[in-house]
Amino acid sequence: MSKTPSPCIDVCKFKxxxxxxxxxxxxxxKSLFKQLKKDKHREAFVEMLVGQQSLMGKYRHWKPxxxxxxxKKKVKPIAAVRDVA
Structure with missing residues (x-):
């Protein structure tokens, strides 16, 4: 099974x-995520990002x-992503 994929969804506009x-x-x-090698660190990063998105708002398009x-990468998403409302 593959590692947790990057949270990037190929928009890359820093506005x-x-x-x-x-x-x-x-x-x-983005640079930090690329340096994370252990899957548990990648999962923790994605969990942190979900929290960041909740605080900032306007990221409902990201989850799907x-x-x-x-x-596509045959990776089970972490619970923080599966459970996002």
Missing amino acids: REGHCIGCSMTKTQ KYLRKCL
């Missing part, structure tokens, strides 16, 4: 005070796209 309008990551966070990405 919300330095946060991507697609996934809410900053450029620094990320779930589709996980399905």
Whole structure:
């Protein structure tokens, strides 16, 4: 089974005070995620990002796209993503 995929959904427009309008990551966070090798660290990062999206708002489009990405890569999404309202 593959590692937890990047939360990036290929929008990459940093217009919300330095946060991507697609996934809410900053450029620094994108670089950090790429450095994470252990799956538990990647899962924790995605969980943190879900919380960040909740606080910032306007990221409801992210969940279905990320779930589709996980399905394509045959990775079970973490509970924080599956349970997002």
